[in-house]
Amino acid sequence: MKPPPFEYYRPGSVAEAVALLATHGDDAKLLAGGQSLVPLLNFRMLRPGVLVDINRVAALDFVADHDGRLRIGALTRHHTLEMSPLVRVRFPVLAAAMTHVAHLAIRNRGTLGGSLAHADPAAELPMLALLLDAAIHTSSARGARIHAAGDFFLGPLTTALAADEMVTEVALPALPPNTGWGFEEVALRDGDFAIAAAAATMTPSGSTITGARLAVMGVDATPLRLRGVEAALAGQHFAPELVAAAAQQVRDTVQPNSDLRGSADYRRHLVAVLTERVLTAAWSSAA
Amino acid sequence: MSRAHAITVRVNGTTYQRSVEPRLLLSDFLRYRLGLTGTHVGCEHGVCGACTVLIDGHSARACLMFAVQADGAQIETVESLGTVDNLSPLQEAFREHHALQCGFCTPGMLMTCVDLLRKYPLASDDEIRAGLSGNLCRCTGYEHIVRAVRSVVAKGRR
Numbered sequence: 001m002k003p004p005p006f007e008y009y010r011p012g013s014v015a016e017a018v019a020l021l022a023t024h025g026d027d028a029k030l031l032a033g034g035q036s037l038v039p040l041l042n043f044r045m046l047r048p049g050v051l052v053d054i055n056r057v058a059a060l061d062f063v064a065d066h067d068g069r070l071r072i073g074a075l076t077r078h079h080t081l082e083m084s085p086l087v088r089v090r091f092p093v094l095a096a097a098m099t100h101v102a103h104l105a106i107r108n109r110g111t112l113g114g115s116l117a118h119a120d121p122a123a124e125l126p127m128l129a130l131l132l133d134a135a136i137h138t139s140s141a142r143g144a145r146i147h148a149a150g151d152f153f154l155g156p157l158t159t160a161l162a163a164d165e166m167v168t169e170v171a172l173p174a175l176p177p178n179t180g181w182g183f184e185e186v187a188l189r190d191g192d193f194a195i196a197a198a199a200a201t202m203t204p205s206g207s208t209i210t211g212a213r214l215a216v217m218g219v220d221a222t223p224l225r226l227r228g229v230e231a232a233l234a235g236q237h238f239a240p241e242l243v244a245a246a247a248q249q250v251r252d253t254v255q256p257n258s259d260l261r262g263s264a265d266y267r268r269h270l271v272a273v274l275t276e277r278v279l280t281a282a283w284s285s286a287a
Numbered sequence: 288m289s290r291a292h293a294i295t296v297r298v299n300g301t302t303y304q305r306s307v308e309p310r311l312l313l314s315d316f317l318r319y320r321l322g323l324t325g326t327h328v329g330c331e332h333g334v335c336g337a338c339t340v341l342i343d344g345h346s347a348r349a350c351l352m353f354a355v356q357a358d359g360a361q362i363e364t365v366e367s368l369g370t371v372d373n374l375s376p377l378q379e380a381f382r383e384h385h386a387l388q389c390g391f392c393t394p395g396m397l398m399t400c401v402d403l404l405r406k407y408p409l410a411s412d413d414e415i416r417a418g419l420s421g422n423l424c425r426c427t428g429y430e431h432i433v434r435a436v437r438s439v440v441a442k443g444r445r
């Protein structure tokens with residue numbers, strides 16, 4: 001349970017960090033919060049020759065309002081997202097989701113960029129990035145790129161990041177005024193990875209839904225945005241029957257696999273129930 | 288063996304300068320290099336919470352950090368709380384409510400509670416239980432630990 005040897009670098013800037021990644025390529029791993037990486041090292045499931053510790057890259061630790069968009073640095077900790085007044089006011093669904101991430105001692109260390117780059121299919125932040133149409137900013141010695149969240153997550157622990165590239169920032173476009181939200185998760189114990197979860201936002205005009213977003217996880221290799229369900233909700237009058245129909249559509253759409261924590265049928269049932277709850281909560285909390 | 292790094296850390300108010308190999312876990316550094324064996328090591332992959340310490344005031348798993356990363360940091364371990372003759376209010380609450388049997392999980396429980404009490408209202412038992420859920424007690428004495436935390440909250444002795 002001790003990690004294998006590695007060379008340790010502690011850059012003070014993104015430029016230094018990406019230069020180290022360019023030099024060492026596949027042999028290097030970025031060390032941010034370390035809450036997923038260090039267990040993998042302790043189990044010796046990973047043996048990188050070089051760790052690039054970005055915890056002192058202070059320029060990556062910020063939450064800022066920028067012309068209506070919320071810009072969040074990659075080194076922002078889960079607990080900061082949970083507590084940030086800007087996040088709580090502008091994206092309460094994100095702050096609420098963070099309370100489901102592991103435990104306080106983990107949230108104090110774990111980072112936004114690390115969670116997105118690790119891309120665990122049962123982690124909250126990738127699903128929230130999809131729900132909130134996040135723009136994921138990355139850098140390498142070759143230049144900067146911006147990935148739409150929808151193009152970033154390719155599979156379990158697999159993203160569009162190149163080996164020499166790092167996440168630097170996430171930008172969230174503003175939600176329409178009076179948008180409500182819902183977040184629900186089922187895990188075996190408090191703080192465990194989710195068996196399934198769902199998150200929604202909804203914008204009303206009178207009794208009509210002008211826009212809805214829905215994301216789920218625990219039913220595929222990555223979290224999913226369910227745009228077909230969103231389209232079926234838009235323009236409709238809110239009613240319990242409509243929510244029940246949306247839940248049925250989710251049940252018919254997702255194709256989960258069975259594993260030790262839940263059968264495919266159970267997962268399909270869970271996301272349908274959670275969908276009903278988050279859509280109802282999103283409507284109730286709007287306006 | 289990879290290149291050693293010179294680090295300076297402040298632990299419980301004392302400054303230490305040591306040379307460490309990068310792969311040395313902070314938990315092992317505290318126990319074997321500084322002799323501070325109050326920090327216990329259970330699972331070494333961040334699940335059990337026994338090695339929880341405060342780093343610059345925030346609770347963290349000492350088994351999920353390398354000592355080299357703590358260079359320049361302020362660390363508090365269970366040895367920073369009270370002494371046998373002068374328990375901290377939290378330790379006194381643990382004693383009073385029988386919140387420990389074998390004591391293996393206790394240092395991590397205590398350091399977790401210090402951070403929880405600072406950051407959350409802990410107004411309900413559900414909230415206390417959720418806060419403690421990252422620390423495993425094999426004696427399953429959780430009910431007594433919840434009572435101890437509840438009494439600290441009730442007495443306002445944070």
